[in-house]
Amino acid sequence: MLQLYFSPMACSLASRIALMEAGIEARYHPVHLQTKQVVDDGSDFLGVSPKGAVPVLVLENGERLTESAAVLQYIADLKPQAGLAPAFGNPDRYRLQEWLSFVGAEIHKAFLFPTFWYKDDASLAKPRARIAQTLSMPAAHLTDREFLVGDSFTVADAHLTWALLLLRPAGIDVAQWPSLSAYLARMQARPAVRDAIATEMAVRKTMAASPA
Numbered sequence: 001m002l003q004l005y006f007s008p009m010a011c012s013l014a015s016r017i018a019l020m021e022a023g024i025e026a027r028y029h030p031v032h033l034q035t036k037q038v039v040d041d042g043s044d045f046l047g048v049s050p051k052g053a054v055p056v057l058v059l060e061n062g063e064r065l066t067e068s069a070a071v072l073q074y075i076a077d078l079k080p081q082a083g084l085a086p087a088f089g090n091p092d093r094y095r096l097q098e099w100l101s102f103v104g105a106e107i108h109k110a111f112l113f114p115t116f117w118y119k120d121d122a123s124l125a126k127p128r129a130r131i132a133q134t135l136s137m138p139a140a141h142l143t144d145r146e147f148l149v150g151d152s153f154t155v156a157d158a159h160l161t162w163a164l165l166l167l168r169p170a171g172i173d174v175a176q177w178p179s180l181s182a183y184l185a186r187m188q189a190r191p192a193v194r195d196a197i198a199t200e201m202a203v204r205k206t207m208a209a210s211p212a
């Protein structure tokens with residue numbers, strides 16, 4: 001069975017959403033990101049992945065896959081019939097990768113990560129100055145579209161949904177982009193997304209977690 005190392009409401013939430021959307025069973029291991037401890041047994045998370053970051057997906061053959069963009073596409077390709085990624089060869093596959101990179105680099109690493117990990121204003125000035133322009137890209141794209149890629153839910157939507165969920169705790173009101181707030185409401189109405197969030201919020205109550 002696949003195993004996912006995660007931290008509640010961290011970017012690994014997107015991988016949980018993808019697994020649940022695909023109906024793939026997995027074992028989930030919560031991780032304390034600050035202490036780098038696996039909650040199950042107190043073992044050293046750096047022994048699971050020297051990157052010390054979630055998500056880590058342990059594959060059926062024991063190999064460990066990291067980086068959300070790779071993990072999400074791996075999950076999607078395990079169950080092509082779930083339609084979570086366009087097939088390789090379809091030009092939309094590159095659109096999917098374009099959005100996965102954008103969310104991972106431009107929203108996550110350029111804004112959410114510094115916001116949750118660095119507290120001094122000097123470090124945060126540039127990320128704060130840039131985030132509105134960054135978010136205007138998916139906001140414009142989603143004005144007349146239901147999903148980021150094609151006409152159905154993909155792992156790119158799982159990734160963006162996670163990032164948008166963290167905007168409020170990061171001090172950004174998503175309501176200033178009506179298309180984004182409508183999109184987020186649509187995504188949160190999906191049973192798999194709702195269940196994934198509820199599960200992680202319940203785990204989060206039992207442990208202190210840093211979300212980005």
Ligand SMILES: N[C@@H](CCC(=O)N[C@@H](CS)C(=O)NCC(=O)O)C(=O)O
Nearest residue numbers: 010011033053054055067068104212
């Ligand atoms: N590029 C990685 C970033 C992963 C990442 O930064 N994960 C965060 C949680 S959202 C983390 O585990 N941070 C802990 C750390 O970097 O020490 C990805 O997209 O998966």
